[in-house]
Amino acid sequence: MRQLIKKKTAVMPLATIALALALVSTILLYAHAESEPGPTPERDRLLPVATFSPEQVDQFPVTTRYTGLVQSRRAATLAFEPEGRVARIAVEAGETVTQGQALAALDTRRLEASLREVEGEIEATEAALTLAREEEERQRNLRSDGASTRRDVDRAVAERRQRQGQLNSLAGRRDRIQANLDDAVLTAPFDGVIAERRVEQGDLVAAGTSAFRILQPDNLEARIGMPATQARHYEVGDAVRLTIDETRVQGHILDALPEIDRARRTMTLRVALVDDGGTLVPGQMAHLHHQGSVSEEGFVVPETALTGARSGLWALLVAEPVADDRYRVRRVNVEWLNSENGRALVRGPLDPEMKVIADGAHRVVPGQAVTIVDQAEDETR
Known part of the structure; x- marks a missing residue:
């Protein structure tokens, strides 16, 4: 029993010492934690935002896109001048042809028969004209001998003139038939490609029926329509930039057509195209980018800073200073006038010294406390 009491007496000082050490350690840790600076509840409520200062301007650069079509600078629609039946077609759409190459021909049997007929009439009329001239000469000789009257001479002269007129008329008919024979064979007026064939072999075509394009x-060239006031800014030879099927193409001004398009009320610019890759084809849409400006006073802001508002207006959120690095959000309604490459021209109660929240406006609301972490002035430049 005594031994047990001695053991308990020896253990108790050790337990007391361990408990004291643990208590001291706890006190020291708590004191160290109290000495560390930590965020206050007020600081935790400040949302960091980036701001910019709106740029005040009296002119705003804009790029206007005008649209037109790619066309061949040299194109023609070929038609048969005489009427007839298509006897032969020598080429198909898409084929390359050379100047003077025969493309199609009409049946010329009736024309050839008409030509032989008129040539026979010409031969007979020439013989009659020869007799009329001889008769006129004979009557003049008789008149000089007193064996003929003035009336007989006049009758001979009239007969000769009538035969001469008939011969001239027949010669005109012959030339017209010969021209129709020549035009019965359709030939290529220049080197090119057949874009379209509009007739078939055996078709009976009227005079002037188009057969090929x-x-x-x-x-190639692009024909771009734009207002006359803008077209006058360009001179022959000016380099321009176009977009065709999302591909940038270089060109230069050939000329401007001298009249206004009545349907569109625009003036047409002819632009020669540089097709280095051989990818352009007639019929594609071409867009010319015209660099200009509008005379309008306002402020330039990034489009991302604008949010929708009522009555057709837009809103900017402005950070107004409260104390030190604390700011309060306020809504400013503005009118959106124009935009270009992510920059918007607005009009409203703004000031170049204001701090406008650049983006992330959906994260804050008017009246909210914020702090500024960055001045994003470059976004409006």
Whole structure:
């Protein structure tokens, strides 16, 4: 029993010492934690935002896109001048042809028969004209001998003139038939490609019926319509930039057509195209980018800073200073006037010294406390 009491007496000082050490350690840790600076509840409520200062301007650069079509600078619609039946077709759409190459021909049997007929009439009329001239000469001789009257001479002169007129008329008919024979064979007026064939072998065509469309695919231009006030800014030879099927294409001004398009009320610019890759074809849409400006006073802000508002207006959120690095959000309604490349021209109660929240406006609301972490002035430049 005594031994047990001695053991308990020896253990108790050790337990007391361990408990004291643990208590001291706890006090020291708590004191160290109290000495560390930590965020206050007020600081935790400040949302960091980036701001910019709106740029005040009296002119705003804009790029206007005008649209037109790619066309061949040399193209023609070929038609048969005489009427007749198509006897032969020598080419198909898409084929390359050379100047003077025969494309199609009409049946010329009736024309050839008409030509032989008129040539026979010409031969008979020439013989009658020869007799009329001889008769006129004979009557003049008789008149000089007193064996003929003035009336007989006049009758001989009239007969000769009538035969001469008939011969001239027949010669005109012959030339017209010969021209129809020549035009019965349709030939290429220049080197190019057959873009379209509009007749079939055996078709009976009227005079003037178009048969082919031919163009030069490597000699292209764009015809762009724009207001006359803008077209006058360009001179022959000016370099321009176009977009065709999302591809940038270089060109230069050939000329401007001298009249206003009545349907669109625009003036047409002819632009020669540089097709280095051989990818352009007639009929594609071409867009010319015209660099200009509008005279309008306002402020330039990034489009991302604008949010929708009522009555057709837009809103900017402005950070107004409260104390030190604390700011309060306020809404400013503005009118959106124009935009270009992510920059918007607005009009409203703004000031170049204001701090406008650049983006993330959906994260804050008017009246909210914020702090500024960055001045994003470059976004409006």
